[in-house]
Amino acid sequence: MGSPIHITSEIGKLESVILKRPGHEVENITPDTMERLLFDDIPYLPIAQEEHDFFADTLRQNGIEVLYLEKLAAEAVADPKVKDQFLEQMISESGYLSGPIHDALKEYLLSFDNQDMINKIMAGVRKNEVNLTYQSLQELAEDADYPFYMDPMPNLYFTRDPAASIGDGLSINRMTFKARQRESMFMEYIIKYHPRFANKGLHVWRSRNHTSHIEGGDELVLSDHVFAIGVSQRTTANAIEDIAKHLFEDHKSNFDTVIAIKIPHNHAMMHLDTVLTMIDYDKFTVHPAILTKGGKVDTYTLHPGKEDGELEIKYNDDLKEVLKEALGLDDLDLIPTGNGDPIVAAREQWNDGSNTLAIAPGEVVTYDRNYVSNDLLRKHGILVHEVRSSELARGRGGPRCMSMPIVRQDLKK
Ligand SMILES: NC(=O)NCCC[C@H](N)C(=O)O
Numbered sequence: 097m098g099s100p101i102h103i104t105s106e107i108g109k110l111e112s113v114i115l116k117r118p119g120h121e122v123e124n125i126t127p128d129t130m131e132r133l134l135f136d137d138i139p140y141l142p143i144a145q146e147e148h149d150f151f152a153d154t155l156r157q158n159g160i161e162v163l164y165l166e167k168l169a170a171e172a173v174a175d176p177k178v179k180d181q182f183l184e185q186m187i188s189e190s191g192y193l194s195g196p197i198h199d200a201l202k203e204y205l206l207s208f209d210n211q212d213m214i215n216k217i218m219a220g221v222r223k224n225e226v227n228l229t230y231q232s233l234q235e236l237a238e239d240a241d242y243p244f245y246m247d248p249m250p251n252l253y254f255t256r257d258p259a260a261s262i263g264d265g266l267s268i269n270r271m272t273f274k275a276r277q278r279e280s281m282f283m284e285y286i287i288k289y290h291p292r293f294a295n296k297g298l299h300v301w302r303s304r305n306h307t308s309h310i311e312g313g314d315e316l317v318l319s320d321h322v323f324a325i326g327v328s329q330r331t332t333a334n335a336i337e338d339i340a341k342h343l344f345e346d347h348k349s350n351f352d353t354v355i356a357i358k359i360p361h362n363h364a365m366m367h368l369d370t371v372l373t374m375i376d377y378d379k380f381t382v383h384p385a386i387l388t389k390g391g392k393v394d395t396y397t398l399h400p401g402k403e404d405g406e407l408e409i410k411y412n413d414d415l416k417e418v419l420k421e422a423l424g425l426d427d428l429d430l431i432p433t434g435n436g437d438p439i440v441a442a443r444e445q446w447n448d449g450s451n452t453l454a455i456a457p458g459e460v461v462t463y464d465r466n467y468v469s470n471d472l473l474r475k476h477g478i479l480v481h482e483v484r485s486s487e488l489a490r491g492r493g494g495p496r497c498m499s500m501p502i503v504r505q506d507l508k509k
Contacts, residue, residue: 100293101502103261104320104350105375107454108504115152116165116252118488120146120219124248133250133275134363137490143486148253151483151498157480158455163502165255166218169282170436170457171209172290179210182285184234186198186217190246193479200226201245214478220248230334246312251276254493255500256369257330259283262313263349265299267339272309277456282305290447299349301342310334312455313367319372320506322353322422324483326368327396337398340407344400353422357415358394364446369496371433371450373424375478376458377507379429380419381469384436388416431476435471439469448494455481457507463488463496 100419118141125138152162173179184204192198204226205213222243228235251257258280259268268284271277280478284304287293314326323343325336335355343351357368365371368393371383392413399408412418420428432448434441441449449466458478463485470480483495 098182098503099264099298100296101261101266101298102264102269102506103317103504104263105504105507106316106318107376107457108507109457109460110155110158110160110453110455110501112161112167112503113155113499113501114163114168114255115148115155116255117148117251118165118253119215121248121250121252123252124220124222124244128170132273135491136272139227139490140291145502147484147486147488150500151488154461155455155499156483160455161503163254165282165286166167166317168215168290168292170285171284172282173214178214178285178289182281186278186281187246189281191388193255196225196230197226197231197245198337200228203277216254217246218249220244220446221246228507229433230414238321239456247275249276251491251493252279252282253488254313254497255490256433256493256497257312259287259368259500260315261502262315262317262343263299263351264297264302265301265349267302267310267315268300268304269302269310270306270308271303273312276311278393282497283405283442285343286381301349302335302339306335306338308332308338310335310339311367312500313369313493314476316368316372316374317360318355318419319423322355323351324355324357324368324372327358328368329363329366331367334445337407340398341405345405348509351419352399354398355418355422356396356398358363358396363492368449368496370448370493371445373450373452373454373496375452375454375460376429376474378423378427379431379458379476379478381433381450381452381473382415382430383433383436383450384441385445388413391416395503429476431472432492433466433470435472438440438501447489448497451494452495453495453499463494467491 126146173182314331316324317388340354371386393415395418397410401408434444444466448467452460461481464482
């Protein structure tokens with residue numbers, strides 16, 4: 097058996113992927129919390145689950161092993177000592193380091209079996225579920241009307257973001273907004289304690305114990321030595337320098353090139369993969385709005401510097417040239433979302449028309465609603481598997497966001 101995580105491209109035949117089936121966390125979104133929880137509307141859960149099952153079946157029918165985050169997380173905390181440590185950390189990162197609410201939450205969560213406990217933590221814990229022996233000042237004076245002790249984590253079905261596979265390792269991410277920061281704790285425990293991943297020599301290129309941010313939607317493994325990353329609303333330049341140094345350090349990884357691509361800092365384009373994805377050896381989708389009229393975008397190519405820990409940084413605003421050079425290609429096809437029409441491109445990008453999941457070179461999974469972009473991909477020779485998207489799209493993420501590939505076949509050289 098090879099490494100449990102092995103990702104040397106964006107497009108190699110996908111073998112194993114981690115998904116999260118939307119659960120009750122999605123039903124714990126309200127109009128008051130929606131914006132803070134990074135949703136634009138409240139999905140109708142039964143249909144969101146049907147759509148998600150359809151997505152998972154599409155992957156299975158193409159020979160891909162589908163693992164579920166919620167199941168891996170429950171298996172990872174099988175040892176009571178690990179479970180105790182996990183609960184302490186989760187309750188404390190939810191705002192209760194000690195005291196009556198901490199104790200009541202712990203007792204409540206320990207009353208479930210491991211799977212139900214994980215599901216409950218993901219869904220959120222309401223105040224009326226928990227018995228307090230006495231009330232704290234925090235409870236009485238600060239949060240009297242707030243319904244939750246532990247907030248729901250409705251963005252968990254976007255498994256791409258809390259952690260990202262890179263080579264035979266991963267980044268476990270410190271995420272930007274509070275609404276998502278606890279999410280990466282599940283992968284931290286899975287990598288450390290789940291028998292499929294623990295003690296298998298996986299490299300954690302960057303852990304979640306940082307103050308600067310990085311999210312998986314910005315992380316694209318373009319080849320076995322080139323890593324692209326968005327400088328975005330969610331990923332900061334100093335986090336990029338940090339991960340680049342770790343990838344270059346000690347030759348533990350094969351990566352010698354990191355391309356930082358600066359994209360607009362807004363909710364619609366929060367991550368690089370909402371505006372740029374690789375779909376074949378020489379083909380990318382790109383949202384025209386990230387390019388200036390002259391087709392330019394700021395890119396910074398990082399290589400190891402002369403001294404240990406130094407980086408050499410080269411600026412270029414010609415994305416096509418940068419990608420061609422990094423991938424050793426004579427030409428490159430940048431396929432515009434919505435065929436470049438300003439209304440269609442904006443509408444389909446909003447619904448994740450650029451957010452394709454490649455399952456093999458030239459073969460992608462996309463949302464059915466982005467029919468202009470999908471037809472264009474077909475015209476460029478891409479095999480497109482469409483999946484349903486009415487409810488899932490309300491969370492502002494598409495098939496790439498909803499998947500964390502852990503094993504892909506290497507590309508033939
Ligand atoms: N890679 C992605 O672009 N993921 C989509 C994340 C959507 C989620 N509502 C968020 O704002 O974080």
